[in-house]
Amino acid sequence: MARPKKNIEERRTLNRIIVNPTLDEKEAIKNKAALLGISVSDLLLRSALDRRIVSFDKETKMFLHELLKIGNNVNQITRQLNAIVRDGRTGELKKFDQQEKCFIELRKLLDELTNRLDNR
Template sequence: MQKPKIFHKGYGRPPKEKSEKRKLHRITINCTESEFEYISNLADDHNISKSNLCIRLIMNKKIPTIFKRDVADLNSQLRRIGGNINQISRSLNQLNKGGIMTIFKRKKLENDLENTIQEYRDILKLIMSFKA
């Protein structure tokens, strides 16, 4: 007899498969202080738990290549770009209210906008390289 499919109500996460159920078994390892520190630092650098790191290493699975310091650097770059975009839009609004848009100001704003867009593209390329 075939098991009926379980349908969820259309919102939230669908029910987990049997292979995705919670982990029931515990393995304890003993290590020296330096080994523990190494594992802790490696897990912290990769922003995953020590348990997840050990499982990934044992199972020869890929460890995430994005580091906390990279995330912090990306956040600061994105904030700076957001600030640049705000300055450009503020300048455009002021010029629009005054009705004065000189060719020089227009070229400068276009150049600033192009530079900001290029910085944004560079950050996107960096983010995409982490996924590979």
């Protein structure tokens, strides 16, 4: 004898949303759900409903890209400065005086980015 069907109030899912992940994406989703000890449905629902989705317009994306490039340059400069100080070559620090302008410009860009994100 088959078990009785649940009535609509008892059914958890009333609607379906079809998602078409790649095989790798599907496996990653299943693994993440198993790791968390929840169903794939719960994982997807929680991810979709409990998270803030951020998207940027083309201009802001370009701005962020430039900011990342500047951040990379700052990291390279910092490594060089640390190596100079570590090696006791403090006389070479004078050539980095121009970098202060770079840091000031970076601060302006960060302030502009913060304002853009706050005004969304």
